[in-house]
Amino acid sequence: MPEHAEPPHHAGHRDRLRRRFTTSGSEALADYELLELFLFRSIPRRDVKPLAKTLIQRFGDLGGVTAAPVEALTEVKGVSEKTAVDLKLLQAAASRMAREGVLDRPVISSWSALIAYCRTAMQHEPVEQFRVLFLDKKNRLMGDEVVSKGTVDQAPVYPREVVKRALAHECSAMILVHNHPSGDVTPSTADIEITKTIIAAAKPFNIVVHDHLIIGRETTASFKSLGLI
Known part of the structure; x- marks a missing residue:
């Protein structure tokens, strides 16, 4: 200078x-x-x-x-x-870092950390994605996979593939998670039906679906809290 x-x-x-x-x-x-x-x-x-x-x-x-x-x-x-x-x-x-808050801990007793992790990972995604959290017998996170990505308002989900991945992880339970880029976390009819289908497909293998979370920009909806599971 x-x-x-x-x-x-x-x-x-x-x-x-x-x-x-x-x-x-x-x-x-x-x-x-x-x-x-x-x-x-x-x-x-x-x-x-x-x-x-x-x-x-x-x-x-x-x-x-x-x-x-x-x-x-x-x-x-x-x-x-x-x-x-x-x-x-x-x-x-x-x-x-958000994921580290739920690793090796029972997610049921670390629910706020689990929500924080899901929100960090998904709340700003521009298209809809469907994620599955795989849990062991103590409800500790053992796997986390995005099984489908789609458009701004839809992600195709195949229950057979979800159960196939659950068996590959040898998990005992799952938590389903997907985002709504629109911000409205109200479950759609399709959301409810796919959840019921996955629960039914997993039941013969003694795999429990604990919840299905919908992540929006500002809020999160829980199927369990809404009485849908």
Whole structure:
């Protein structure tokens, strides 16, 4: 930088934001500011505040940004493929940490942690996906698979394949989970029917379906709580 040149207008902003985070914690920062902090490392020599605000506006919130596909992220001016992959790593780390909260623990007694894990993994998915959690005799999580992905309002599910995967895991119980990208977690007639079919298909093998969860952007519905199981 020339001797008498003024520093960039964002010089010092990064240090001030870091100090706020260090002294006051994440609750003192808006979503776009947390995103800024993360982007500092990915984009070291540019003011990323406008980009962070654009990303939040485009994808809704911090979770929506990290859940967005790489292709969608790189459509935003200023987001390279490297930066997009960095953001996906943030989502992967959050999901992995949430999963650690339910591993090796009876999920029935760690229900809030289980809900948090499912929400982290699925609430921002742009299309519907159907996930199955496989549990052992002590109701500990032993497997977790996405068995189907579909469109914004439907994911084809084949009960025979669900039971086949359950037998492969040698599980004793399952929890079914799928998301509603629309945000409305009201079970559809198709949701109820597929749940009944899976329960009936699993029963001869002494595999119990504990619950079926529907994950929305803001809320979660439980078939068991609704009296549907």
